[in-house]
Each structure stands twice: as C-alpha cells, then as structure tokens.
Amino acid sequence: MDPDLEQLKQHLPMLEYLQRHNWTPRRRSARQEFVGLCPLHEEARPSFYVNACKNLFYCHGCGHGGDLIRFVELFLHVSFRQSVAHLQQELASRARSAAAAELLAQTVAYYQLQLHRTSEAVRYLEHRGLRDSAIIEELGIGYAPGGRLRGHLTAQGYPFDLLLHTGLIDNQGRDAFCRRVIFPCRQHGRIVNLYGRSIGTAFPHRLLPRSKGGLFAWDSVSQCSTVILVEGLFDLAVLWQSGFRNTTSALGTHLTPAQLDQLCDRPGRLIYIVFDQDENQAGQQASQHLRLRLERAGGTALIVRLPAGHDPNSYFVSGATANDFAARLEGAQPL
Numbered sequence: 001m002d003p004d005l006e007q008l009k010q011h012l013p014m015l016e017y018l019q020r021h022n023w024t025p026r027r028r029s030a031r032q033e034f035v036g037l038c039p040l041h042e043e044a045r046p047s048f049y050v051n052a053c054k055n056l057f058y059c060h061g062c063g064h065g066g067d068l069i070r071f072v073e074l075f076l077h078v079s080f081r082q083s084v085a086h087l088q089q090e091l092a093s094r095a096r097s098a099a100a101a102e103l104l105a106q107t108v109a110y111y112q113l114q115l116h117r118t119s120e121a122v123r124y125l126e127h128r129g130l131r132d133s134a135i136i137e138e139l140g141i142g143y144a145p146g147g148r149l150r151g152h153l154t155a156q157g158y159p160f161d162l163l164l165h166t167g168l169i170d171n172q173g174r175d176a177f178c179r180r181v182i183f184p185c186r187q188h189g190r191i192v193n194l195y196g197r198s199i200g201t202a203f204p205h206r207l208l209p210r211s212k213g214g215l216f217a218w219d220s221v222s223q224c225s226t227v228i229l230v231e232g233l234f235d236l237a238v239l240w241q242s243g244f245r246n247t248t249s250a251l252g253t254h255l256t257p258a259q260l261d262q263l264c265d266r267p268g269r270l271i272y273i274v275f276d277q278d279e280n281q282a283g284q285q286a287s288q289h290l291r292l293r294l295e296r297a298g299g300t301a302l303i304v305r306l307p308a309g310h311d312p313n314s315y316f317v318s319g320a321t322a323n324d325f326a327a328r329l330e331g332a333q334p335l
C-alpha cells in the first residue's frame with residue numbers, strides 16, 4: 001500500500017476517529033477489542049467490533065469490515081479517493097484541536113495558580129461550600145483575574161491568532177474570562193472547553209465558543225452503575241466533596257443527543273436527576289422532560305426532590321449532610 005496512506009492511518013487511530021464522531025463502545029473485550037452498535041446499519045444489539053491494535057473493524061450484523069478508509073467510504077457513502085481526502089482534513093483538524101487542548105491546559109494551569117493568589121476567589125469558593133483543597137485540585141478549578149492572560153501566554157510562545165481562535169481573548173486582546181472561577185471541561189482526558197462562573201453578578205455563566213464536549217468528568221463517572229445528574233458545576237463540586245463521586249453535569253438542564261447516549265451506554269444503570277427546585281417549576285419540568293427522554297432511549301431515571309428553592313449546592317451550604325442527601329436519593333421517585 002501507498003506509504004502516505006499507511007502514515008495517514010497510523011496517525012488516525014480508528015477508535016479515536018469513531019469516538020470523535022460520537023460512537024460509544026458498549027464493552028471492551030480482550031486484546032484491545034471494542035464492541036458497540038454498528039454505525040452502518042440500524043441495530044439494537046451491539047455487533048460492531050473494533051480492534052484498536054490492528055485499526056480494523058468488523059460488523060457481524062451487516063458483514064462489513066476493513067480499515068478506516070473503508071469505514072469512511074461506507075459511512076459517508078463516498079469513493080476511496082474522497083474518503084482519503086476526508087481523512088486528511090480530519091488529520092489537520094485533529095492537529096488544530098491538539099494545539100488548542102495544549103493551550104487550554106496551559107491556561108488552566110495559570111488560572112489554578114491565580115486562585116491561590118486571590119483571597120476574594122478563595123472566599124467565594126468557601127461561600128459556595130467548597131473547602132476541600134484536594135477536590136479543588138482534582139477538578140482543576142482556577143480563577144481568571146482578567147487582563148493578564150495574553151501576556152502570559154504570548155511570553156510562552158503561543159501566537160495571538162491561536163488565543164483569538166480559541167476564544168480566550170477578544171480582538172482587542174482582552175481576556176474572555178474576567179473575575180471568574182474556572183472549571184476545565186475534559187473529554188477523553190483532554191480539555192475541550194472552560195466554564196467560567198462570575199464572582200460578581202453580571203453575566204454569571206460563560207463558556208468558550210466551542211463544543212462543551214460530553215458530560216462533565218464522564219471519564220471518571222462512566223464506570224458507575226448509578227449516576228447523579230445535576231445542573232451546575234458547584235452542585236457537582238459539593239457532591240464530590242461529600243463523597244458522591246458518581247455525580248456528573250450537562251451544564252444546564254438540556255442534554256445533547258451525545259450526552260443522552262452517554263447516560264444510557266451501560267445497561268441497568270440508574271440515573272438520579274437532581275435539578276434545581278425552582279419556584280417557577282422550571283427545574284422540575286426539565287427533570288420530568290429529561291426522565292421521559294431517558295426512558296425512550298432505554299435508560300432508567302428517578303427524580304430527586306430537595307426542599308423548595310434549593311439546588312444541591314445551596315442544600316449543602318445551608319447545612320445538609322451527606323446522610324441527608326443520601327436520604328433524598330432513597331426517596332427519589334419517577335415523578
């Protein structure tokens with residue numbers, strides 16, 4: 001085979017390509033073999049096998065198999081030549097997102113340092129009930145003071161255009177995040193976005209103008225047989241701090257189809273939905289709506305009630321203990 005094509009395939013591992021296109025393996029068998037639903041035909045039981053070592057696939061349902069170039073031909077209904085062109089573009093976009101991920105990792109490291117230097121930010125975390133430095137470190141929480149990021153990153157050799165393209169700064173070179181607590185959003189071990197919560201009141205939430213990826217911290221939660229889903233990252237942080245490490249978040253109440261798939265990717269998993277108990281019933285309605293969506297996708301979900309007006313964060317801040325929360329989980333109902 002053409003050495004260029006061999007190189008292309010070597011640089012684009014099949015498993016990674018599939019996962020980037022929202023394929024989720026249902027299980028992993030011996031020798032780096034992954035099994036899931038076939039993207040090439042409709043099926044309810046997984047019969048699509050990917051060998052991550054050999055970079056090959058085979059489907060026992062439709063009988064198709066081969067390398068990544070062959071997969072793309074079938075998946076996108078294109079010719080061999082078009083498939084190669086598509087994969088070359090894919091390789092270039094992968095290089096761009098690797099550069100962006102490295103830049104975001106540097107930014108997060110910088111923001112983490114700033115957190116410890118800013119008493120106002122540390123006080124804000126305490127006020128939100130977050131005191132455990134190990135959890136703060138593990139979640140990668142930092143603080144963006146505003147006004148200094150561009151200088152710090154360009155001094156490290158990152159070009160202005162890349163900072164602009166990533167959305168970390170605007171055309172005038174001003175920081176996108178200013179006086180915000182920062183949570184890095186990771187997917188497959190890589191930072192894909194940053195969530196910023198203002199410690200003032202104006203425009204409290206902010207994300208970079210790029211995909212927020214899948215469910216928050218899914219790499220560590222995906223193995224759990226029960227999962228707690230909350231709206232916000234301060235909800236998640238206090239729950240992790242109280243020992244509920246199986247908590248994830250979609251950063252809001254609306255889940256993308258890919259996030260819904262993640263929640264349903266393990267048979268028998270029980271999902272606890274713990275949204276805000278809003279006076280206008282918005283959180284409660286969103287819970288019910290999501291429970292039905294999950295059920296249609298084959299998942300099982302229960303709705304957890306908190307005292308009126310509370311979200312998980314304010315519930316803990318107001319003095320609730322891990323036992324109190326566990327009792328709320330016990331009392332969870334389908335409605």
Ligand SMILES: [Zn+2]
Nearest residue numbers: 038059061062
């Ligand atoms: Zn198939």
